[in-house]
Amino acid sequence: xxxxxxxxxxxxxxxxxxxxxxxxxxxxxxxxxxxxxxxxxxxxxxxxxxxxxxxxxxxxxxxxxxxxxxxxxxxxxxxxxxxxxxxxxxxxxxxxxxxxxxxxxxxxxxxxxxxxxxxxxxxxxxxxxxxxxxxxxxxxxxxxxxxxxxxxxxxxxxxxxxxxxxxxxxxxxxxxxxxxxxxxxxxxxxxxxxxxxxxxxxxxxxxxxxxxxxxxxxxxxxxxxxxxxxxxxxxxxxxxxxxxxxxxxxxxxxxxxxxxxxxxxxxxxxxxxxxxxxxxxxxxxxxxxxxxxxxxxxxxxxxxxxxxxxxxxxxxxxxxxxxxxxxxxxxxxxxxxxxxxxxxxxxxxxxxxxxxxxxxxxxxxxxxxxxxxxxxxxxxxxxxxxxxxxxxxxxxxxx
Numbered sequence: 001x002x003x004x005x006x007x008x009x010x011x012x013x014x015x016x017x018x019x020x021x022x023x024x025x026x027x028x029x030x031x032x033x034x035x036x037x038x039x040x041x042x043x044x045x046x047x048x049x050x051x052x053x054x055x056x057x058x059x060x061x062x063x064x065x066x067x068x069x070x071x072x073x074x075x076x077x078x079x080x081x082x083x084x085x086x087x088x089x090x091x092x093x094x095x096x097x098x099x100x101x102x103x104x105x106x107x108x109x110x111x112x113x114x115x116x117x118x119x120x121x122x123x124x125x126x127x128x129x130x131x132x133x134x135x136x137x138x139x140x141x142x143x144x145x146x147x148x149x150x151x152x153x154x155x156x157x158x159x160x161x162x163x164x165x166x167x168x169x170x171x172x173x174x175x176x177x178x179x180x181x182x183x184x185x186x187x188x189x190x191x192x193x194x195x196x197x198x199x200x201x202x203x204x205x206x207x208x209x210x211x212x213x214x215x216x217x218x219x220x221x222x223x224x225x226x227x228x229x230x231x232x233x234x235x236x237x238x239x240x241x242x243x244x245x246x247x248x249x250x251x252x253x254x255x256x257x258x259x260x261x262x263x264x265x266x267x268x269x270x271x272x273x274x275x276x277x278x279x280x281x282x283x284x285x286x287x288x289x290x291x292x293x294x295x296x297x298x299x300x301x302x303x304x305x306x307x308x309x310x311x312x313x314x315x316x317x318x319x320x321x322x323x324x325x326x327x328x329x330x331x332x333x334x335x336x337x338x339x340x341x342x343x344x345x346x347x348x349x350x351x352x353x354x355x356x357x358x359x360x361x362x363x364x365x366x367x368x369x370x371x372x373x374x375x376x377x378x379x380x381x382x383x384x385x386x387x388x389x390x391x392x393x394x395x396x397x398x399x
Contacts, residue, residue, distance in 0.1 A: 014323040017330060018148050022101075025108035029101040036097065037153055040090040041160035043083055045168060048300050050080045052293035059292055098153060105149050109329075113141055116332060121339045122396070135210050136328040144322050144329075151319040158312035165301045165308070172298065176277055180302070183273045184309040186266045191317035194259050198321065201251050208244050215241050270309075274302050354381045363397065371397050 023030045054076040061069035124130045169177050218228040218237050228237060281298045284290040290298075357378040364370040371394040379385050389395050 014327060014330065015319070018323065018326060019152065021108065021112075022105055022149055022152065026101055026104035029097055029104060033094065033097050033101055033153060034156065036090055036094045037156045038160050040087060040094060041157045042164040043087045043090075044161060044304060045164035045301075047080060047083050047087075048165070048168060048297050048304070050076050050083070051300070052291075052297035054080065054293070055296055056291050056293035098149070102149055109141055112333060113137060113329070116335065119337055120335060121337050123338060124335070126397075132207060132210065133328060133332055137332045139209075140326065141329060144326055147318060148322045148326065151315045151322065154315040155312060155319060158308045158315060161308045162305055162312065165305045168297065168301045169305065172277075172281070176280070179273050179277070180305055183270045184306075184313075187263075187270065187309065188313045188316060190262050190266055191313050192320055194255070194262070195317045195321045197258075198255055201255065205248065208247075212241065212244055215244075270306060274306050277302050355379070 054073060057069055057072040057076060061073055166177055166180075169180065215237050217224045218233060219225060228234065278299050281290060281295055285292060285295045355378065358375050361372055361375045362370055363372045375398070387395050387398065
């Protein structure tokens, strides 16, 4: 239980970081998107209420077809029309704003990764674990920020829609709203568990994914392909790819199978509860405790709540998944250079010959494994020198 709460706390911290960089990328477009999302998400609730008034007024006009009742029907229909037009307008404006915000957000994320890469020491690139981290960041940075943004906006829309429809449902006995809420929670828990399971598999595959990339290069890419063909490595490489992909396919199948049956069960529960609530409202209409307009309004509100909960939980699961992957991005951005530039550097005069001298120098990125051992030499810019050695001998490290 303690581990679960710690994970939830971590996700909230990551979510706040993600939302912060979304806002920093463009404060103006972020604010506009939030405001329009809020307005467009509460319009369906007003349409439901106007639909109820229209139906009740139509029934009254049928019973006593006077001019007042007919005018009310026309007014309500016209208001529904205006709301529909306004909603369509807002959705198109919101699409434009979100596309612009995506561009700003993508630019900000890519620039931040590039600037961080430039600031890091060469020693980082000699560490295999750093290459694993870079592979994860490079794989996710192009698509994941856009997904985070889309899911953030989708979550906001779903929450506002659920709240506005719950305000309508609260006119019924409290138990109705309570049942709708309680039967929806297992969906969220299940989707989060499946998402974390999928993330754990993908994260564990990172070294194998990098290996797959190298093996594919040996089969289709320029010089590596020529070398692998000359050395007769085709069958070996294909067998390795088959072995890795076979493990991937098996894990994917098991994950998908778990999700299908589990999600069907919780969907069955929420669908059954929704049907019982509609039956309850219908009985109230039969005994004239509610109107026919109430039946259509509450039934539609239940459908919208269930639909919005499904959308909300899907978005939260995808947002959670993106958070897990973007944790690599934040870990990468938290890296600090190990070599700090001096506050007061010594400037060399270009008019004098420059000399570099090593005296019994030993160095290794990992202390237990030296790349340079007791190296001594002296060179001057007055002459040209060539540095020759086998791959991995330490030429780049020496420079």
